[in-house]
Amino acid sequence: MDTEREPVRVVIVDDDQLVRMALRLVIDGEPDLAVVAEAADGNAAITVADEQRPDVVLMDVRMPGRDGLSATRELLTRPAPPRVLVLTTFDSDDLVLGALRAGALGFVLKDTPPPRILDAVRTVAEGNPVLSPAATARVIAAATGPYSSAARGSAREAARKKLSALTERELDTARAVADGLGNPQIAERLHISVATVKAHTSSLFAKLAVENRVQIALLVRDAEE
Structure with missing residues (x-):
């Protein structure tokens, strides 16, 4: 160091x-x-x-x-x-x-x-x-186990509402983040540059009102439950 x-x-x-x-x-x-x-x-x-x-x-x-x-x-x-x-x-x-x-x-x-x-x-x-x-x-x-259908439905609706504000490319980036990929891997998956991935990620933080990639992943998980 x-x-x-x-x-x-x-x-x-x-x-x-x-x-x-x-x-x-x-x-x-x-x-x-x-x-x-x-x-x-x-x-x-x-x-x-x-x-x-x-x-x-x-x-x-x-x-x-x-x-x-x-x-x-x-x-x-x-x-x-x-x-x-x-x-x-x-x-x-x-x-x-x-x-x-x-x-x-x-x-x-x-x-x-x-x-x-x-x-x-x-x-x-x-x-x-x-x-x-x-x-x-x-x-x-928590991601794989059961919880009440009411709670699941509420979380799903809230997450989908937030994700609906994204462009198609931003949504693809969010899903890749949820899969645990880093910027170079996301760029390879989506056939775009790392700089573009960074731009999409910055937009995700702003549009989804989140502070980090973990929160993005949780939203994607909730939306797809």
Whole structure:
């Protein structure tokens, strides 16, 4: 890694002071990462993020007062928002999908070994999604398992309404993103340039009101259920 770069600026949000202290020790021990602030709840997270303008917010979910999902949604309305990595002890379907729909770029459990948490922070800082194996299993189960027909129909209708605003090429790009393809692979599939793929992807972010490729994939999945 290029040690000439400025360290990735991290804010830790957790209501447990011991957890914050442990994470700070682990993160500050890395030359390419730096903790610039801590917060104990969602409201404080928004305040310190506005003050510090971090690259990554390491966000707990369940906290007194404002929870992490609500705070994530609020943070991502800011100009040039931070990337959010959810770090929690809970891995229920609702929390995993809720975090991703809120705009979090990653979801990692607190019992994840420290080196993997550090790798997750770096990955998210670069704008790439990351899910712990347990969270990945939850997403797959949610995508393939049953849930109420009413909930399925509501999600399908909302997703299709959003996707209806896309051009045919943008929709093709969204489907390719949902298939997990990177820009070069999308360009090859659609027989267009990588620059055109990037332009379509930027348009997807704007038209679908999403912050990352994970949210695009979730919308496509919902629309095709």
